[in-house]
Amino acid sequence: MIRDKKRGKIVKKSRIGRRGRGFVLRGRRSLASRLNTTEQVYPSGCCVSHTEERRERAGAGGAEEVEMEVGFLGLGIMGKAMATNLLRHGYRVTVWNRTTAKCQELVALGATVGETPAAVVAKCRYTIAMLSDPSAALSVVFDKDGVLEQIGDGIGYIDMSTVDAATSSKISEEVKRKGGAFIEAPVSGSKKPAEDGQLVILAAGDKTLYDEMVPAFDVLGKKSFFLGEIGNGAKMKLVVNMIMGSMMNPLSEGLCLADKSGLSAQTLLDVLDLGAIANPMFKLKGPAMLQGSYSPAFPLKHQQKDMRLALALGDENAVSMPVSAAANEAFKKARSLGLGDLDFSAVYEVVKDAGGSGQA
Numbered sequence: 451m452i453r454d455k456k457r458g459k460i461v462k463k464s465r466i467g468r469r470g471r472g473f474v475l476r477g478r479r480s481l482a483s484r485l486n487t488t489e490q491v492y493p494s495g496c497c498v499s500h501t502e503e504r505r506e507r508a509g510a511g512g513a514e515e516v517e518m519e520v521g522f523l524g525l526g527i528m529g530k531a532m533a534t535n536l537l538r539h540g541y542r543v544t545v546w547n548r549t550t551a552k553c554q555e556l557v558a559l560g561a562t563v564g565e566t567p568a569a570v571v572a573k574c575r576y577t578i579a580m581l582s583d584p585s586a587a588l589s590v591v592f593d594k595d596g597v598l599e600q601i602g603d604g605i606g607y608i609d610m611s612t613v614d615a616a617t618s619s620k621i622s623e624e625v626k627r628k629g630g631a632f633i634e635a636p637v638s639g640s641k642k643p644a645e646d647g648q649l650v651i652l653a654a655g656d657k658t659l660y661d662e663m664v665p666a667f668d669v670l671g672k673k674s675f676f677l678g679e680i681g682n683g684a685k686m687k688l689v690v691n692m693i694m695g696s697m698m699n700p701l702s703e704g705l706c707l708a709d710k711s712g713l714s715a716q717t718l719l720d721v722l723d724l725g726a727i728a729n730p731m732f733k734l735k736g737p738a739m740l741q742g743s744y745s746p747a748f749p750l751k752h753q754q755k756d757m758r759l760a761l762a763l764g765d766e767n768a769v770s771m772p773v774s775a776a777a778n779e780a781f782k783k784a785r786s787l788g789l790g791d792l793d794f795s796a797v798y799e800v801v802k803d804a805g806g807s808g809q810a
């Protein structure tokens with residue numbers, strides 16, 4: 451039995467059986483056919499609302515068909531929250547983290563530890579990775595004791611880290627060459643959405659593996675998009691984060707400008723929240739920025755990595771992005787000042803120091 455997180459009620463946990471490479475639902479309409487009833491077609495792919503999925507399951511007698519062993523590589527801010535959610539929803543989870551001590555909190559919740567990425571893949575039919583950047587994502591796959599040593603026929607690898615399309619393609623090609631299946635599935639949403647299972651999942655690659663992962667994505671997120679070929683998930687994530695990182699800069703400048711021109715910055719936040727550009731990021735981060743509180747939900751060094759990768763995508767496609775380039779400079783400056791491990795909203799400190807522009 452597991453607790454349905456949305457409805458706050460206990461639902462029955464039943465089984466998934468193996469068929470060929472993947473898992474299929476037993477004794478019920480197939481996952482694929484159920485998805486057809488909830489899928490909406492979007493210009494560049496399709497999406498599944500997990501709320502609709504949950505509603506349908508509950509409506510069909512409340513049976514949540516989940517019993518899957520998953521591996522989880524990378525227990526940073528996001529990975530820890532995501533692996534915890536899987537455990538809470540009845541998944542058996544085998545974890546690995548470069549800094550081994552971070553596994554202990556998950557062990558206390560019922561996880562087992564794999565000694566290496568290869569050992570995790572050897573044990574689990576599906577392994578999820580949530581790692582800092584392209585170099586970490588590649589290292590965990592290609593280095594000694596890495597994923598490739600054990601990946602093979604019937605095994606799925608899901609990289610949810612934010613990386614560029616080239617990194618993702620490289621991993622995909624090698625996993626497939628060894629007979630495994632691969633999807634990239636970066637997420638939009640930070641620490642709190644990860645804790646609450648409210649991420650937005652931007653998947654691409656092997657559609658069969660994606661379909662098999664939907665029950666797990668249902669636990670991790672509120673909605674998932676399947677965007678087609680490998681690289682599309684990575685690119686979508688970078689475009690989203692390029693916009694988010696850019697927006698953090700005018701917010702910072704606006705707070706400075708309000709303050710320097712004798713206005714209350716808090717009143718500015720109140721006004722913004724009532725108007726056409728109200729958004730959860732301003733609402734959540736603004737008051738903390740005014741307090742100088744930058745406890746990391748999304749580390750600034752990762753935001754700058756995303757700006758860098760998005761600007762490279764702009765270069766490849768000859769898209770001029772002067773606003774994003776300026777925002778990237780402010781994040782780079784913040785990193786050079788040692789603010790990389792703070793929340794990305796700490797770019798406000800750079801903007802303040804520069805008297806508003808961030809280009810000191």
Ligand SMILES: NC(=O)C1=CN([C@@H]2O[C@H](COP(=O)(O)OP(=O)(O)OC[C@H]3O[C@@H](n4cnc5c(N)ncnc54)[C@H](OP(=O)(O)O)[C@@H]3O)[C@@H](O)[C@H]2O)C=CC1
Nearest residue numbers: 524525526527528548549581582586612640641747748752
């Ligand atoms: N935080 C957020 O709000 C969001 C983050 N993301 C993306 O998710 C990913 C993870 O982010 P987050 O959890 O915040 O990051 P953290 O910095 O908290 O965690 C990074 C993880 O990567 C591991 N790692 C780093 N380098 C290596 C390496 N060379 N080899 C093996 N493991 C390595 C770290 O291990 P160790 O513990 O040993 O350092 C840690 O487990 C990033 O790509 C980020 O851009 C996406 C959406 C939101």
Ligand SMILES: O=CC(=O)O
Nearest residue numbers: 637638639640748
């Ligand atoms: O990648 C960060 C996020 O908040 O999304």
